[in-house]
Every structure is written in structure tokens, then in C-alpha cells.
């Protein structure tokens with residue numbers, strides 16, 4: 001399961017803490033660094049899905065790092081949001097000219113930052129920001145890889161998460177165990193058909209209270225149904 005990875009380049013500890021806390025709440029993986037040099041080092045070791053980049057940094061400006069990224073074949077497509085205390089129109093334009101996808105002006109609310117981050121990912125990496133799948137009280141958020149029942153987080157294993165995601169995307173349709181193995185686990189799976197039963201059992205356990213959504217269709221297989 002891929003977790004959305006965000007790199008925060010910011011030298012003000014209070015902002016780092018606030019941003020890190022709210023992005024982690026959303027289920028995203030967050031790394032933070034305090035200089036452009038450390039940012040380049042981090043990006044070279046693993047490309048983030050999203051970069052939140054402060055303008056004023058101790059070694060170089062965030063804008064310099066941005067133009068370096070945009071000139072690099074491997075890194076030019078990283079979605080970037082500039083965090084800036086500058087509210088001057090020409091500075092915003094300079095940021096956008098250099099290739100920032102969006103910017104937020106300090107002080108910003110964590111909710112605004114999260115909303116803008118999601119919107120940007122939806123534009124640039126739809127697979128990371130797919131919309132929430134719902135059935136009854138159950139909601140699965142592919143952006144954060146989390147499942148909730150009536151808004152409360154649910155502990156769910158990787159296999160059960162994938163199974164639930166597939167069933168939610170194909171509700172009211174019956175799938176045989178072999179089909180589920182093929183569609184959910186793919187070619188790499190070396191598991192027996194009855195393993196599907198084990199995962200369905202665990203999924204129902206995880207969905208306590210809403211387990212009735214996952215129906216057994218006798219001698220055929222399983223389906224997710226709200227009816």
C-alpha cells in the first residue's frame with residue numbers, strides 16, 4: 001500500500017510541527033528538513049509525492065531550489081506548494097513563473113494547506129487523491145489509505161484494505177474466490193482460494209457493526225451490497 005509521501009522544507013520549528021501533525025493525521029507520510037541542501041539530499045534519496053517549500057530558508061531561497069528541481073529531468077514533475085510569508089503580488093507571480101503549482105501565504109490554517117495539497121494531488125497524481133469510496137457507514141479514503149465507520153478509524157490489514165477497496169469499487173456484483181484472488185492480489189499471489197475466506201472473515205471482523213455489507217453468495221463467492 002502506497003502512502004503519500006510529503007517533504008516539508010521549512011526552517012521554522014512551530015510551522016514544521018503544525019504541518020507535520022496535520023498531514024500525518026490525514027494518513028500521509030511526512031519528512032521535514034530545514035534547508036535547501038538537506039531538501040536536495042532527501043529528494044535524491046527518494047522522490048516525494050508532494051513538496052511543501054518555504055520561501056525563506058537559511059542557505060538558499062526556496063525559489064532557487066524550485067528552479068533547480070524544474071530544470072531536472074527526474075524531479076521536474078514533483079508537485080510543489082510554496083509556503084510564503086510574502087503576500088506581495090510580484091513574489092507570488094515569481095513563484096508561479098518558476099514552476100510552483102500553488103502557494104499558501106503564512107499564516108495559513110492546516111485545513112487550508114491540506115485542502116490545497118489534496119486538490120493539487122488530484123490534478124497532478126489522481127491515483128494518490130482518488131475520491132473517498134462509501135457504502136453505508138463505511139468510508140475508505142485512498143488518499144490516506146484509511147477506513148472509517150461513522151467517522152471512527154478502523155484497524156485494517158493490508159490485504160483486507162485491498163479487498164474492501166475492490167469490493168467498494170465493484171459493489172452489487174458477485175465475485176468468485178478465484179476472481180478475487182486475480183483482481184485483488186494479482187499475478188504475484190501464491191495463495192489458495194480458501195485464503196480469500198480468511199481475509200473476508202478478517203474484513204468482516206474489522207467492519208464490526210457494518211460487516212453485513214460483505215455478503216456470502218452461496219456456492220459462488222462474495223459481494224458487497226447495501227441492499
Ligand code: CA
Pocket residue numbers: 010011012054055056057
Ligand atoms: Ca523560513
